Amino acid sequence: MKKSRIISTVLCAVLLCGCNNEQNSVDSGYVDVSEFVSEYENELENKDETDSNMFPLAEYDDKAVAVMSLNYSANGKYLYCMGAPNLRIDGDSGEVRILCSKAGCAHKSDSLDCSAYQRMPGGLSAPEGYYYTLGNQLCLFDGEAHKVLFENNFCTDFDKEMNEDNPCSLGEIVYCDGLLYIFGLSHYFTYDISKGTTSEPAVFCDRDIIMSIDTNGENIYYCTQLSNELYVYNIAAKESKKICDNSTALDYKNGALYYVQYENGVPMLYMADENGNSPKKIIEDCYVNFCVTDDCIYYQNYADPAREAFMCKIDGSDPQKIEFPQKVTTENGVDIVSKKADKDLLKIISSSAADKAYIICSGSKTTGGVVTPEEMIFAFDKGSAECKLIAETER
Amino acid sequence: MRFEFKKLFASVFMWIIFGIVLAYLGIYIVIPANGGKAYPNSQHLNALLNTLNESGMTPDGQIEFCRAKQEEIQSAAFGENRADKGEYTNTVFGDYILLDCAVDVLEQIYNEIPENRTAIVKDALRNIAEENAKSEPDLGVIRMNSLAVKKYNRIVECGVKYAGHFSAVYDVYDDAPWDFVMIFFTVILTARMFTLDISRGSFKMIFSSKNGRIKLFSKQLSACFFVVGGIILLHTLSGIMVGAICYGVNNFSLPIQMAAPFSACPFALNLGGYYAVRTLGKLLFYFSCVTFTALAAILSKRALPTAAAGVIFCLAPAVLMSRLYTASNSEYSAITARKALNVLRCFVPQSFLNIKTFFEDFDYAEIFGFPMSRIICVFCVTGILILAEIVISARIFGRETR
Numbered sequence: 001m002k003k004s005r006i007i008s009t010v011l012c013a014v015l016l017c018g019c020n021n022e023q024n025s026v027d028s029g030y031v032d033v034s035e036f037v038s039e040y041e042n043e044l045e046n047k048d049e050t051d052s053n054m055f056p057l058a059e060y061d062d063k064a065v066a067v068m069s070l071n072y073s074a075n076g077k078y079l080y081c082m083g084a085p086n087l088r089i090d091g092d093s094g095e096v097r098i099l100c101s102k103a104g105c106a107h108k109s110d111s112l113d114c115s116a117y118q119r120m121p122g123g124l125s126a127p128e129g130y131y132y133t134l135g136n137q138l139c140l141f142d143g144e145a146h147k148v149l150f151e152n153n154f155c156t157d158f159d160k161e162m163n164e165d166n167p168c169s170l171g172e173i174v175y176c177d178g179l180l181y182i183f184g185l186s187h188y189f190t191y192d193i194s195k196g197t198t199s200e201p202a203v204f205c206d207r208d209i210i211m212s213i214d215t216n217g218e219n220i221y222y223c224t225q226l227s228n229e230l231y232v233y234n235i236a237a238k239e240s241k242k243i244c245d246n247s248t249a250l251d252y253k254n255g256a257l258y259y260v261q262y263e264n265g266v267p268m269l270y271m272a273d274e275n276g277n278s279p280k281k282i283i284e285d286c287y288v289n290f291c292v293t294d295d296c297i298y299y300q301n302y303a304d305p306a307r308e309a310f311m312c313k314i315d316g317s318d319p320q321k322i323e324f325p326q327k328v329t330t331e332n333g334v335d336i337v338s339k340k341a342d343k344d345l346l347k348i349i350s351s352s353a354a355d356k357a358y359i360i361c362s363g364s365k366t367t368g369g370v371v372t373p374e375e376m377i378f379a380f381d382k383g384s385a386e387c388k389l390i391a392e393t394e395r
Numbered sequence: 396m397r398f399e400f401k402k403l404f405a406s407v408f409m410w411i412i413f414g415i416v417l418a419y420l421g422i423y424i425v426i427p428a429n430g431g432k433a434y435p436n437s438q439h440l441n442a443l444l445n446t447l448n449e450s451g452m453t454p455d456g457q458i459e460f461c462r463a464k465q466e467e468i469q470s471a472a473f474g475e476n477r478a479d480k481g482e483y484t485n486t487v488f489g490d491y492i493l494l495d496c497a498v499d500v501l502e503q504i505y506n507e508i509p510e511n512r513t514a515i516v517k518d519a520l521r522n523i524a525e526e527n528a529k530s531e532p533d534l535g536v537i538r539m540n541s542l543a544v545k546k547y548n549r550i551v552e553c554g555v556k557y558a559g560h561f562s563a564v565y566d567v568y569d570d571a572p573w574d575f576v577m578i579f580f581t582v583i584l585t586a587r588m589f590t591l592d593i594s595r596g597s598f599k600m601i602f603s604s605k606n607g608r609i610k611l612f613s614k615q616l617s618a619c620f621f622v623v624g625g626i627i628l629l630h631t632l633s634g635i636m637v638g639a640i641c642y643g644v645n646n647f648s649l650p651i652q653m654a655a656p657f658s659a660c661p662f663a664l665n666l667g668g669y670y671a672v673r674t675l676g677k678l679l680f681y682f683s684c685v686t687f688t689a690l691a692a693i694l695s696k697r698a699l700p701t702a703a704a705g706v707i708f709c710l711a712p713a714v715l716m717s718r719l720y721t722a723s724n725s726e727y728s729a730i731t732a733r734k735a736l737n738v739l740r741c742f743v744p745q746s747f748l749n750i751k752t753f754f755e756d757f758d759y760a761e762i763f764g765f766p767m768s769r770i771i772c773v774f775c776v777t778g779i780l781i782l783a784e785i786v787i788s789a790r791i792f793g794r795e796t797r
Contacts, residue, residue: 029548030513033520040524101522103536104515104543104757106659111756112723112733119729139730146730 054088054099054129054143059353061124064214064251065172065183068289068347073125074354079377080125081360082132084109085116087393091356091379094390099130101144115141122172128193131180133170138182138191150191150198158186158206171210176217183213188220204233204240212288214252216274221257223247230259232276243276249288258297260288266303269316282316291348291357295383298322298348298357307343309359311385320385322359324378327389334368338392340376350382357382365392400618409587412580419573420630424637436493437643439484440557443497448555454505458498465494496557504553508652511659512547515757519543535761542766543757546661551652558666559644561654564634565751574748575710577626581684582705585619589692590701612792616785619685624678631674651754659756669754672770676747679777683744684709686784693792713745720749741769744777 061073071082079089085107086099098107100116107116120141123132129142138150155167162185163169174181180191186206190199208224215221220233230247233240243259248267250259257272269286272279283290287302297316300309312319327338340363350357356379363376374394378387404410447457471477472491481490519540526532526540638644644654647667651657654666664672688705695701716739722732740746740753741760746769752758753770760769 029516029550030509031516031520031548033516033544033548036517036520037524040521041528044524044528098518102757103519103522103539104547104661104759105518106511106515106756108659108756112752113737134729135725137728137730148730 054097054101055125055127057125057127057353060126060175061351061353062175063124063349063351064212065122065174065210066212066249066251066288068345069291069349070122070172072347072349072358072360073123073130074349074351074356074358075125076353077355078125079349079354079356079358079379080130081377081393082120082123082130085114086118086120087116089377089391091354091358091390094377094379096391096393099141099143115146118146124173124175126175126193131173133173133182135166136168136170138170138173138180149196152182152184152189152201154187154189154201155184156186156203156206159184162209172213174213174215176215179217181213181215181220183210185209202235202238204238205231212249214250216252216255219274221250221252221259221276223250223259228262230261230276232257241276243272244270244279249290251290251292253292254294258290258292260286260290269297269299271315283312283319287345289346289348291350293350293357293382294352298350298359298380300346300348305343307345309346309348311380322380322385322387324359324361324376324387325389327392331367335366337366338374338376338389339363339366355382356380359387363392400622406587409584412583416573416576416580416626419576420626420633423573424633436484437557437559437645439489439493440496440500440643443483443493444500444555444557447497447501454501458501458505461494461498461501465491465498468494500557501555503655503658504555504653508551508553508658512551515547515659516544519547535764539759539761539766542759543661546757549663551650553650553653556646556649556653557643558646558649558653558655559638560642561638561644561666562656563642564638564644565656569749569751573630574713577630577681578684578709578713579706580626581619581623581681582688582702582709584622585685585688586692586698586701586705588615588619589689590696590698609789609793612789616685616689616788619689620682623681623685627674627677627681631670631677635670656751657754660754661757662754664754673750676750676770676774679774679781680744680747683777683781683784686781686788690784690788690791693788709745712739712743713748715739716743716745716749737769741772742776744773744780746773747777 057076057078059075061075063069063073073080073082077091079091080099081087081089088097088099089095090097098116100107100114102113102115105111105114105116107114109117111117118141119134120130120132120139121134123130129140132139132141136152137148138152140147140149152168152170159167167185169184171183171185173183178193180193181188182191184201187201187203189201191197204220205222205224208226208229210222211225212223213220218235220235221230222233223230228246228248230243230250231240232243244261246262247259248262250257252258252274255274257274257276259270259272260267261270262268266285267287268281269283269290270279271282283297283299285301285303286299290297290299292314296311296313298309298311301307309322309324310319311322324340326340329336340361344361344363347360348357349360359378359380361376361378363374365372365374372394374392376389377391377393379390380387404413447460450457452460468481468487468491471479472488477486477488479487481487483490483493522540523537523544526536644666647670648665651660651662651664651666651669657669684705687708688701691704691708692698692701695704716736719732719736719739722728723736725732737760741762746753750770753768758769759766760772761767762772
C-alpha cells in the first residue's frame with residue numbers, strides 16, 4: 001500500500017510536470033501595457049463618459065420592419081449591425097466596436113458566452129439596450145447580459161401550420177409611444193417598457209406571412225408575403241382593411257404612409273394618409289429598400305439596370321443622385337483600393353432617433369492585385385446626398 | 396485485493412459489460428485508423444516547416460514561398476499528372492495539400508496567435524480604463540479584465556512545428572456514447588462489489604471487528620478504483636497512440652495554443668499537460684461515480700436500488716448538460732440554457748466529460764467576488780465530494796451492526 005502511494009504520487013508529479021509551459025518574464029508581452037493605457041486614457045479624456053456604455057442612447061429606434069433592414073438599427077450617433085459578429089459603428093468617427101464586453105473573450109463564433117455571436121434577429125436599439133426575439137422569447141441585451149423578458153405561449157392554427165416545431169415563435173418588433181409591438185406569425189401583443197407588462201395577444205392576420213410592418217399606435221400597417229397585399233389593421237376596432245395589391249414594403253412616417261407598389265414589374269413609391277386613403281405616386285422605380293427620414297427619402301432604382309441610388313425631398317421631388325466615393329490608401333508602398341460593387345442592392349438604414357442615415361453595400365478591397373470582398377458603410381447627414389465611407393467590415 | 400477482483404468478475408454479466416466497454420474502445424481505434432489517412436503526414440510537414448525555418452526567410456516570406464509553390468503546381472496537382480512524384484511527398488497532389496497545410500500552420504504561428512492575443516489584451520485594457528473612468532467603477536469587472544491581461548499578455552513560444560490534427564483526436568475520444576457506457580459499467584461494478592457480500596450472506600466478514608470492516612471497505616473501494624482507473628488510462632493511452640499515429644499529434648511539448656481549437660487558451664500549458672489534466676479530470680469523475688455508488692450501496696444494502704441511484708446521479712447530469720449544450724446553440728432557449736450551463740460547469744463533476752470547453756477561451760467565473768477558473772472550481776468540488784463520500788461510507792460501513 002505504501003509502495004503504491006509512492007508510485008502514484010511520483011506518477012502524478014511526472015504527468016503534471018508537463019503542465020507548466022511558462023517561459024516569458026513579467027516584463028515582456030504582446031502589448032506594452034503602460035504605453036497603451038496612457039494612450040487610451042488620453043483618448044478617453046476627449047470622449048463622453050457614456051461612450052463606454054454599449055447603448056448610450058436617449059431614444060428608441062422607430063424603424064418599420066422591412067426585409068432589407070432587419071439586422072440593422074440606427075440610433076443616436078451609432079449604427080448597430082447584428083450578424084456574426086454583432087457590431088456598433090460610430091457614425092462620426094467610423095470606430096467599429098464588437099458588442100461583447102466579456103473579459104478575455106476571443107470573440108469566436110463557437111464561444112459559449114460571446115455576445116458578438118449571439119443571434120439577435122428582428123430587433124431594435126433602445127436606451128435600455130437591444131430588444132430582440134429568440135424563438136418564443138422577448139429578450140433584452142443591455143450590453144453585458146441577456147435577459148428574457150417574456151415567453152409567448154399563444155399560437156393560432158395558422159401558426160401551427162406554418163411552424164410545426166415552434167408555433168409560438170416571435171418575429172419582429174416595432175416601437176411606438178412607449179410600447180413595443182411584438183409580432184408572431186399571425187398575432188401580436190404589446191410590451192409596456194416602463195411597466196414591464198404585456199398585453200393580451202390579438203390575431204390580426206391569419207392567412208399569410210407578413211413581410212413588412214409598421215404602426216402609429218392606432219393602426220398596424222402590413223404587407224403579406226405570398227399575396228403581396230397591403231392592409232391597415234385598426235387596433236381598436238380589430239379590423240383589417242385592404243389598401244392595395246402588389247405591395248411589398250411600407251413605412252409610416254410623420255402622419256403619412258409610404259409604400260411600394262409594383263406596376264408592370266416596376267416598383268413605385270406611393271404616399272397616402274394614415275388610413276391608406278388618397279394615395280399619390282411620388283417616385284417611379286423605387287425599390288423596397290427605401291428609407292424615409294424627417295427631411296428626405298433615400299431610395300434606389302430597381303428596373304433601371306444601373307441601380308443608382310438617390311436622395312429626394314419628402315414629396316419625391318428634386319431627386320439627387322448619390323455618388324459613392326472609393327477609398328485609396330497606401331501601406332508599405334502598396335495601394336489599397338476600396339470600392340462599392342456596381343448594381344448592388346443597398347441596405348438603407350435610418351430612424352427618427354438617428355443622427356445620420358446609412359447605406360450598407362457590398363464592395364471589394366484590392367491590395368496589390370488581391371481582391372477581398374467586404375461590406376462598406378456610408379454615412380449621410382440627414383437631408384444630404386453627400387456621403388462618407390466610415391467603415392469596412394468583413395461579412 | 397485479488398479476492399475482490401475474483402468476486403467482481405465471477406459473474407458472466409460483468410464480463411459482458413466489460414466486453415462492451417472494450418469493444419467500444421476498439422471502435423475508437425478502428426475509426427481513426429481509417430479516417431487518419433485523409434490528413435497530411437506530419438513528418439513531411441514538419442520537414443518542410445523545418446526547411447523554411449532554417450532558410451532565414453522572414454515569416455511573410457515563408458508564407459509567400461508556400462503560396463507561390465502552390466500556384467506553381469496547381470494545374471499539375473489537379474490534372475492528369477497528379478499522381479507523379481512530388482517534391483515533398485509521394486505525389487504532386489500530396490505536395491499541394493502539404494503546402495496548403497503549411498500556409499495554415501505558418502499563418503497560425505506568425506499571425507493568428509499573436510494578433511488574437513494582442514486584441515484580447517487591448518480589449519481588456521480598454522475595459523479597465525473605461526471602468527476606471529466611471530464615477531462608480533465595478534471592481535469585479537476590473538479584476539476580471541486585469542486577470543485577462545495577465546493571462547494573455549504572455550508570449551506563447553510556438554516554434555515552427557505542426558501540432559497535428561488535434562480537433563480530430565478529441566472529436567473521437569471525447570465522444571459521449573463511450574462515456575455513457577463506461578458510467579453504466581462503473582455503477583454496475585461498484586454496486587456489485589459492495590452488495591455482493593450482503594446478498595451472499597457473508598456475515599462473518601461483515602460482522603467482524605471495526606478494523607476488519609474498514610480494511611474490507613478500503614480493499615473493495617481500491618479494487619473498484621483500480622479497474623475503473625485502469626480502463627481510463629487504457630482509453631487515454633489508446634487516444635494518445637492513435638493521435639500520434641493517425642493524426643500527427645506526437646509533439647507533446649508544444650504549447651496548447653498551437654492546437655487549433657485551443658488558440659485562445661489562457662493557460663501556460665503544453666499538449667502533454669492538457670492530456671494529463673484531461674486524464675486526471677476523467678479519473679476524478681469516474682472515482683466520484685464509484686464513491687457515490689459505494690455510499691448508495693452501503694446505505695441501501697441492495698443491488699437494484701444502488702444501481703438505480705448510481706445511474707441517476709452519474710448519468711442524469713451528463714444527459715442534462717448534453718441537452719443544455721445543444722439548447723445553447725439553438726434558437727429557442729439559448730439564453731437560459733447558457734446561464735444554466737455556466738453554473739453547472741462550475742460544480743458538477745460531469746463537466747469533466749467535455750473538458751475541452753475549459754480550455755477553449757477565458758473560462759473564469761466570479762466566485763464570492765473573485766475570479767476563479769471554472770476547471771479549478773470543478774476539480775475542488777469533485778475532490779471534496781469524493782473525500783466526503785469516502786469518509787461517510789467508511790464510517791457507516793465501519794459501524795457495528797447486527
